[in-house]
Amino acid sequence: MLTMAYALLFYVATLVLVAGLGYRIWQYAATPAPLKIPTTPAPVTRSGVVVRMAREVLVFESLFKSNKWIWAFGFLFHAALAVVLLRHFRYFQQPVWTVIALVQPFGVYAGFAMVAGLVGLWVRRIIVPRVRYISAPSDHLMLLLLVLIGASGLAMKFVAHTDIVAVKAFFLGLMRFDIQPLPADAPLLIHLGLVALLMIIFPFSKLLHAPGVFFSPTRNQVDNPRERRHLAKWAARLETGRVDKA
Amino acid sequence: MDVQHPFSDTEEALPDPLEMPALCPGAMAESKPYKATDKMQEALGYPGELVENWKEVAIDKLGELLGKYRSLKVYLDSCVKCGACTDKCHYFLGTGDPKNMPVARQDLLRKVYRRHFTFAGKYAPWLVGAQDLTEEVLDDWYSYFHQCSQCRRCSVYCPYGIDTAEISMAAREIMDTIGVGQKYCNEIIGKVFTVGNNLGLPPKALKATLEDLEEEMEEETGLPIRMPLDEKGADILLVTPSADFFASPHMEGLMGYAKVFHASGISWTLSSHASEAANFGMFIGSYETMREVSLRIRKAAEDLGVKRIVIGECGHAWRVAYSFMNTLAGPFDFLDPNYPVPQHICEFTWDLIEKGELKFDKSLNDHMRLTFHDSCNVARASRMGDKPGGQFEIPRNIIKATCNHFYDMADDTIREKTFCCGGGGGLLSDEIMDIRKKGAQPRMRALAEVQENHGVTHMAAICAICKAQFSKVLPEYGFDREAIVSVHQLVSNAIILEGANGGDADDDDDDDNDE
Numbered sequence A: 001m002l003t004m005a006y007a008l009l010f011y012v013a014t015l016v017l018v019a020g021l022g023y024r025i026w027q028y029a030a031t032p033a034p035l036k037i038p039t040t041p042a043p044v045t046r047s048g049v050v051v052r053m054a055r056e057v058l059v060f061e062s063l064f065k066s067n068k069w070i071w072a073f074g075f076l077f078h079a080a081l082a083v084v085l086l087r088h089f090r091y092f093q094q095p096v097w098t099v100i101a102l103v104q105p106f107g108v109y110a111g112f113a114m115v116a117g118l119v120g121l122w123v124r125r126i127i128v129p130r131v132r133y134i135s136a137p138s139d140h141l142m143l144l145l146l147v148l149i150g151a152s153g154l155a156m157k158f159v160a161h162t163d164i165v166a167v168k169a170f171f172l173g174l175m176r177f178d179i180q181p182l183p184a185d186a187p188l189l190i191h192l193g194l195v196a197l198l199m200i201i202f203p204f205s206k207l208l209h210a211p212g213v214f215f216s217p218t219r220n221q222v223d224n225p226r227e228r229r230h231l232a233k234w235a236a237r238l239e240t241g242r243v244d245k246a
Numbered sequence B: 001m002d003v004q005h006p007f008s009d010t011e012e013a014l015p016d017p018l019e020m021p022a023l024c025p026g027a028m029a030e031s032k033p034y035k036a037t038d039k040m041q042e043a044l045g046y047p048g049e050l051v052e053n054w055k056e057v058a059i060d061k062l063g064e065l066l067g068k069y070r071s072l073k074v075y076l077d078s079c080v081k082c083g084a085c086t087d088k089c090h091y092f093l094g095t096g097d098p099k100n101m102p103v104a105r106q107d108l109l110r111k112v113y114r115r116h117f118t119f120a121g122k123y124a125p126w127l128v129g130a131q132d133l134t135e136e137v138l139d140d141w142y143s144y145f146h147q148c149s150q151c152r153r154c155s156v157y158c159p160y161g162i163d164t165a166e167i168s169m170a171a172r173e174i175m176d177t178i179g180v181g182q183k184y185c186n187e188i189i190g191k192v193f194t195v196g197n198n199l200g201l202p203p204k205a206l207k208a209t210l211e212d213l214e215e216e217m218e219e220e221t222g223l224p225i226r227m228p229l230d231e232k233g234a235d236i237l238l239v240t241p242s243a244d245f246f247a248s249p250h251m252e253g254l255m256g257y258a259k260v261f262h263a264s265g266i267s268w269t270l271s272s273h274a275s276e277a278a279n280f281g282m283f284i285g286s287y288e289t290m291r292e293v294s295l296r297i298r299k300a301a302e303d304l305g306v307k308r309i310v311i312g313e314c315g316h317a318w319r320v321a322y323s324f325m326n327t328l329a330g331p332f333d334f335l336d337p338n339y340p341v342p343q344h345i346c347e348f349t350w351d352l353i354e355k356g357e358l359k360f361d362k363s364l365n366d367h368m369r370l371t372f373h374d375s376c377n378v379a380r381a382s383r384m385g386d387k388p389g390g391q392f393e394i395p396r397n398i399i400k401a402t403c404n405h406f407y408d409m410a411d412d413t414i415r416e417k418t419f420c421c422g423g424g425g426g427l428l429s430d431e432i433m434d435i436r437k438k439g440a441q442p443r444m445r446a447l448a449e450v451q452e453n454h455g456v457t458h459m460a461a462i463c464a465i466c467k468a469q470f471s472k473v474l475p476e477y478g479f480d481r482e483a484i485v486s487v488h489q490l491v492s493n494a495i496i497l498e499g500a501n502g503g504d505a506d507d508d509d510d511d512d513n514d515e
Helices: A002-030 A046-059 A061-066 A066-094 A098-127 A129-135 A139-157 A165-177 A186-204 A206-215 A233-241 B040-043 B054-068 B070-077 B090-095 B102-117 B121-122 B134-144 B153-157 B163-178 B182-194 B202-219 B249-263 B287-304 B315-329 B346-353 B376-380 B390-402 B431-441 B441-454 B464-473 B487-494 B509-513
Strands: B238-239 B308-311 B370-372 B458-461 B484-486
Touching: A002 A165, A002 A186, A046 A061, A046 A206, A061 A066, A061 B287, A066 A098, A066 A165, A098 A129, A098 A139, A139 A186, A139 A206, A186 A206, A206 B070, A233 B287, B040 B182, B054 B070, B054 B102, B054 B163, B070 B102, B070 B163, B090 B431, B090 B441, B102 B121, B102 B134, B102 B163, B121 B370, B121 B441, B134 B163, B153 B163, B153 B376, B182 B287, B202 B249, B238 B249, B238 B287, B238 B487, B249 B346, B249 B464, B249 B487, B287 B315, B308 B315, B308 B346, B315 B376, B315 B464, B346 B390, B346 B487, B370 B390, B370 B441, B376 B390, B390 B487, B431 B441, B431 B464, B458 B464, B458 B487, B464 B484, B484 B487
Parallel strands: B238 B308, B370 B458, B458 B484
Antiparallel strands: none
């Protein structure tokens, strides 16, 4: 019963995440950017833009310019999250890739680093008056959700061990539509339930910053408006009425 | 190099330009520019007064804009409220009003977006800070979207590049659409449509002004330096902000352009049809208006048969010209393809300096010790020359080529991190002098630092709004109102013209030039 409920939950969560995110990305891609608005100085070539975007996404360049504390906590959280996600790949593959096997020992430390980064961000959100002012309940709840996911995950490693072989069998089974029993341990059920919740709210929340940054015209446009005419479809329609003088 | 400045021994440290104010909620809630009259509104095709079903109309307009501007859509979704932008706006630093923090300003629109266009906002508004559009919200929109000068400083620091300018442009367009326009911008755009420039200066008056300036230059130099108007077949069409025709230090800059053209031997002309470089269509977020104003420049270029277009010293005008004109009024394939369209007057002048075609006597600017204010829209929304950052180097290079004493202000207040003068984005209106003065505070503090450390006496700029704004606020901070100068004023002072009176530049002229 429990196994079936969680299996269903993960199917639904995956569907919502993929479809919801896909829809958002399609929306962003389909909405025109009628004017050239890169924040300058900006790269003058496409490859330059790729480098700018890479710096933005991998090392949070603009955030670094802005505020070293937010950058430190934010970077710590995101980098640790990336390692933790890589570590979790092993639950979805058999045999396990060498890279994933190598990442395993670091993943544990990353779990702590991730929670530390989140706590840092949360403390700022509470004690810095400017940031407190702009925070809605959802901003606090999102941090709570992520902290609980991290803490419940760490609890399975350091407090009450879960039968991870069975967990892996469950997920490999899910991927083959062959449902295997899920251990009924509290930390595991909490962890998985919250992860599914996160997947479901992803396309409806500020987590959209993840795909959003790639579509940000101030960051992804080439600075070449004089060399190349940039014209959106709806703007081109305005021109049909134009009387060009010879 | 450094001169001992009389104040440099004082114990008291100058205030930091970036000093964080304490939060003062509501401090600037009552700062509102005058509203446009029904006639001003209707001239631009907007309703004359608040329409009856304004809430629906506003939401519909927001929906329309979300489909037309990716920036708006992505920026309303992506903000994570990290706080990176909260201390970056000059209006926040100067007022402490939390709604002048870029993210809080965006949230005024974002909360309505969330209420009407997102799942969470529709079903759990309390959770995500979503809110209905009410009279109070509209009131906040009118106050605070007219306390954004669209300078883009926040967008430099945002990890997603969220540009509050995009949000405030959309908000202003929505307000215009429901009949709540701003007088300053809309009245001026009306003048451009009817007369051709922001000042409403008719061709005859323009002609007379230019003749006066020609006389003045002839008296000074003994040379027939021309300011041609509507001359067909000239090589270059110069489009410059109309403030250059009547205000100081703008006119001194215009005389500088004329002297450079004279020295270059390249023929040029102004146009009475496009006697305005400024394009306030950007301030009100209207693509259509911006396009119509830009088409005036295209038409002037076609009618006069010029080969090149050069833009005078004006910040947002250069943004519209550099970044948008090709889109709005292009393609400019009827112009000489050997030159970029358009060119900035600084690019034009620097090009001649690099080729060694202009000669200067720098000592003629020795009565000034200079710094340079990067105008926000030039710095963060345009370029000069071939390389990114040319918009910072080229004006500085010109100043260094024409002056002996140049000192930059603190690094975190110049180049891409520069502050708005406090009067940009349609805020250069006297009834909101309070916010203009407070918004200038970070720049004024940075200026005070170089005054103290390097004895700087003057600040050069390449923007009509910056020049007008600083002329007004400099005295409020204890500086001389004439401490703001045009970059081409420095060129005008120092240029050596062949055959000029005392072509060896005798010092007697110096004081007269400075007038």
